[in-house]
Amino acid sequence: MQAEILRPPILCIGGLDPSGGAGLQADIEAVAGCGGHALPIASCLTVQNSAQAISVSAVEAKLIQQQASALLDDMHIASCKIGVVPNKAVALAIAEILAQLPSVPVVFDPVLSASHGSEFCNADTIKAIKEILLPIVTVVTPNLSELMTLTDNNSNVSSQAKSLCELGPKYVFATGADSDNDNVYNTLLTRQGVKHEYQWPRLPHSYHGSGCTLSSSLACYLAFDLDVAEAIKKAQQFTWQSLQNAQQIGSGQWIPKRINDAKN
Numbered sequence: 001m002q003a004e005i006l007r008p009p010i011l012c013i014g015g016l017d018p019s020g021g022a023g024l025q026a027d028i029e030a031v032a033g034c035g036g037h038a039l040p041i042a043s044c045l046t047v048q049n050s051a052q053a054i055s056v057s058a059v060e061a062k063l064i065q066q067q068a069s070a071l072l073d074d075m076h077i078a079s080c081k082i083g084v085v086p087n088k089a090v091a092l093a094i095a096e097i098l099a100q101l102p103s104v105p106v107v108f109d110p111v112l113s114a115s116h117g118s119e120f121c122n123a124d125t126i127k128a129i130k131e132i133l134l135p136i137v138t139v140v141t142p143n144l145s146e147l148m149t150l151t152d153n154n155s156n157v158s159s160q161a162k163s164l165c166e167l168g169p170k171y172v173f174a175t176g177a178d179s180d181n182d183n184v185y186n187t188l189l190t191r192q193g194v195k196h197e198y199q200w201p202r203l204p205h206s207y208h209g210s211g212c213t214l215s216s217s218l219a220c221y222l223a224f225d226l227d228v229a230e231a232i233k234k235a236q237q238f239t240w241q242s243l244q245n246a247q248q249i250g251s252g253q254w255i256p257k258r259i260n261d262a263k264n
Helices: 023-033 061-074 088-099 123-136 144-151 157-165 210-223 228-244
Strands: 009-016 037-048 053-058 079-082 106-108 171-174 183-190 195-201
Touching: 009 023, 009 061, 009 088, 009 210, 023 037, 023 210, 023 228, 037 061, 037 088, 061 088, 079 210, 088 123, 106 123, 106 210, 123 144, 144 157, 144 171, 157 171, 157 183, 183 228, 195 228, 210 228
Parallel strands: 009 037, 009 079, 079 106
Antiparallel strands: 037 053, 171 183, 183 195
């Protein structure tokens, strides 16, 4: 008889960040830090460091599908996290993958630009994200800038989140770290209009990979069959602690510490 799997497999589709701050390495570390096992598939290769993003090259959609098929043939996927979607072809490939996982919770972090400003998506890709992916994900986790871009709504966060919910996701979790407030205010909105608000003390630095950390840890907690509200609470706590213990490894943004040091 097959042994019980203690570390649920989390399918992570996103960009490769050579700095290790964001993208797939952030996914791997956050999932491991929360007790899961990441299955990383690169949607794109980036040239970036902790200070700047220089270029993005999409991975061929067919190769993304082939990698996912090999994994789905071999193991049971407990949840899925999506990061950078560099073009429409990749969006379509991801949608085909998700169609094979109809009961699996999907967390989508709509990374439209690097945290240091460079754009990852053009207008056609954003349109594809809205039409192809948002209707089939469980939770979408935009920051305030991404929320405004995806909704074309200049109103308040609650109104913007409602507009995004109308595009199809079951939950919108809008994060407010990119605001100018003294504290960070995050908002969860359900498709039924139920709203939860969270407040966190703002930490002193600029961080590379905070959104990846949050969305990946959320995907992992959902794999343990927590409801969305409870999983979001735990993911916020994990992310805040990772940022609190961050290090400035390079000359730019601080890198979250998502895995505790091994102890002898």
